Amino acid sequence: MRRNAFQFRSGRSLFHRLDPLSKLAWLLGVSLLAFGAYIAWIQIAIALAILGTALFLARLSPFEIVRGTWLFIIACLGFFVVQSLTLPGKTIAFHVLSMPIYAESADYALASALRIYTIILSSMVFVRTTDPRDLAVALVTQMRVPYRIAYAFFIALRIVPTIEEEIKIIRSAQAVRGVARKRGIAGRILETKRYAMPLLVGSLRRASMMVMSMEGRAFGAYPQRTFVDAPRMSATGIALMILTLAAVIGWYTSLALGLVHSVYVFAPN
Amino acid sequence: MSVASFQADGGAFARTFHSDSPELDQNDCSSAYDDSGGEIGISPAGRVVDLSRITYTYESEALPVLHDVSLTVERGEFVLILGPSGCGKSTLLHLMNGSVPHLMGGTLKGSATICGKVVADTKVPDFATDVGMVFQDPDAQIINTRVRDEVCFGLENLCKPVDEIMKRQAEALEFVGLSDLGDRSIFELSGGQKQRVSIAAVLAARPSLLVLDEPTANLDPAGMAEVFAVLARLNREHGTTIIMVEHRVDELADKVSRVVMMDRGTIVFDGSPRAAFSSRKVVHSEEANVVPTASWFPQVSEFGMDLAQAANTQLRTAQVPLSVEEAVALCSTLSAAPMQREIPPETQARRATEPLLSIRSLSFGYDRRAPILKDVNFELESNRIVALLGRNGSGKTTLARMLVGINETPAGVIHLGGKDISKLGAREIAAEVGYVFQNPDHQFVTDQVDEEVAYGLRVRGFADSEVARRVEDVLSVVDLARYRHRSPFSLSLGERRRLSVATMMVLEPRLLVLDEPTIGQDHERAQQLMGLMARLRERYSTTILMITHDVRLVAEWADRALVLRSGEIAFDGAPIELFAQSALLQSTGLLPPPIYEVSRRLSELGSNGGLKPVLSSQALVAALAAASQGRV
């Protein structure tokens, strides 16, 4: 079976050694930045920064990045091409097959395509370098979340790869049965049930085992529990958070003060 | 914080448990009691388990799943629990640490004391230092992603100080032989290693009782041997009491100290393994069919009984063989007497068949550096049962999936009935090849059993009358007609497996591929399923290609065996020839069936007049009888 790209893998990179909450703050900051920017140059800058982070700070190989995100690369290219061709604009930059391409549209299209890719890539960096356990532990030890609730997160993070793998198996298992499309809106919605039921039944059959396995090992015996090597916020982590925060505040202040503004003034879709 | 509410009526000692008990103990970590290796709390007599007149009913069910069960287990015993599916053996195990009734709800009557603690008054987490629970599915019970974290998990919950946790986890990992893998991700481990991690994870809390529910059902023979070796050592060296439900009696019979047999919620036998396997009884399956207990007997014990019958004697309990060595020894005592000769049923030669599928130099892999299949060549004829064997990860499933076009196939390599499979559409392939997945749940697409069977026909546009006729037919063959209006998901595992076979059978495919169809099922169920396959072969000349680890089934039912070793075909031929190649068996993690071993050793002894290795108990008895007559 091929390993999922969106799955934690241990490593020794700088990002692997960072504590999960600093990385979470970084991820939030990147998303806020990406969403607040409709201008190509700033999106290019953010995307390059994230790509650099992925390659050098998280030590993901270019091959892995492409393999994990190829679907999004194609989708983003699609968005870019379609939006460049269809959005209205003023300044004609060049012609493609006698169709005018407007500079404003292209700029806006590039920004929105890169925004999606930036968010995907940053999510991938986070997931690949963060052990779900460390995240759950950090929520308890640093954020004072009750450990039972933190473990709900933990279990969710833990089973995502299993569920994704199982969906693939169910798809092929049902393909062997043949496909009969159902008619009508209700029929279409009920088709979801076809995948959902085997997934739910299988996972929930395991749920009681999971519970027995956890409670059988004294989970919930005391209001507190020990954590062996709980992650600690390092100086690097604090520096990263300050940097991210500064970037976010800086960008939104410049927006508010009108120091930067979108070149695309036509109604965005 | 009482979660148990006494039932008001009649003053009976029944309690109904509500599973929605929220917070457990309000103790702080500081008040954690000291447990020194689980010594505290065991009653003076060293009685670990004391169940008296237990009757238990699941919430929302009318009939009790355990009925008037009494069982005591002393310290240091190794107890094997046997029973047909649905007999309540798992429920009994879950009672051992209070999962039943505290997690499952329901009503518990009778008194249960485990390691000196009254089950009705003790929460599940409070049993952690006394009872360790290990289940069948590693993916369900391993909570953490790193091996060491998993082993530390229980100790962390017990609020142990960090240095003690580190010391104990190291000990536990060392005991199961995984000291080097502490920092590995559990996704990188083999099935056997995962189960050893699960065992280490409960051992870290130093329980005095270990409870295991089919711990090796998902493992290949090599993984199974790893797990059993750890358990035997634990029992022998540390005196840990072990209670286990497991179907693999062949490998366990000479390791356990006691066998308990269950039937429909009650205990029908409780005694030594030799006594257990000395006489045939019958019990009842979930669907109330009669099941002979002999179907769970180790093959050597079964052989012992057959041999005694032929020699017109009764085996004394002490004579019942539990291992290959004992069976060989028994032969020398019994075969001195003249034996009745029963003519074994002739194995009829199968009629000549046409080639169905041919594979020519097939190589496949997602990654060029690590091909999954390397230059695979073979042909399948119709009207055969073919077993596909090999270690987990040797490429069996990948190969099987290529035959139904789930994995894209290179052009010109696989031909089905003369046509290149890579050029056929999914529907054309599905008309000829059926594929029964390992987990039957994955293939269910409707809400009702009869609809499920009809589905494939309806998709292919069969007329309603034809659909009705074929569905009726198939439902009666797989013996599910009485459940026609039930939801497929609500059936038992054995029934779901039969239903998923039925959904493929109804299309009358020429080739039916089954991915580990007997996993998690006892020998009786496996036999039933293989009987169904044999009927299918007779009726439609279907060829069955079956991925399996069960060498006993292969010996009994398969016409041909294919063995994959790291992506290459390492063997292709009759099962009996396979078991003669000990080097090959070793390298592919397979063990020959016990009866083959017995007959091989007898033939090596040479005192039995040219006896050849055989694959069934009856055949061996017949050969021995012939030899004894030859001597007279």
Place this chain on the structure above:
Amino acid sequence: MSVGLIYLIVAAIAVALAAFAYLKNRNHAGKIFVAFTLLEIVIMAIIGVINGVLGTPNAMIGRFFMTFSGSYGFLAFAAICGGFYIAGPLCGYIIRKPGAATIAETMNGVAQVLSGNPNGVMVLGAGFLQGFMSDIGFAFYGYKKWTLSVLALSGALAPLLQQIPEVYFFGVGDMGISYNLLALIIRMVSGAVYAIILVRPIAHGLAKAGVLRGTAIAKDMAPATVVNQPTGA
């Protein structure tokens, strides 16, 4: 009146509903927050994650809608939004405790981030808001009534708060009041329709399969109807 004001009113309504539900339950049950058992926590996580993993491709489809059909994309996307809200009503219906829908939908968000939702960590917040409003639907009836109409209400309330941040992220805030209200109504109808069609068949199917043992719904299914179920032993 600007779009911003409209959404302020919508948010105020949502908060008022929540306050009303809170007061109503305080008078009736006495206990607002009931702790979850570990089994319930695991069930919420599983249902949330499955919803999330199955829903992520829909988020991708939504992106395509918005790109290829311009301003109608957001409306078309709104029509399939009900699929994202399902975990909330489903868990509420199965577990029948306050907060079940909220936690399940938050887990839905977690799973979507992990399986590559194009909207990134924003869906975490969206999940929480969706689930919270779904819970309000059940809270109106004190977690005691489990009819189709309650399920429909729970599904319909889900987008009330959740749409607000999304509108700004997708930049449809400039499309005018009627457009935004229409989107909200489509989402609410979609939420209600999905809840009506899916929640009961799935929940009852799961209960019949015997995998919900130990939850409120399993207790609720009368013993008479499930006599011959396999014991799963």
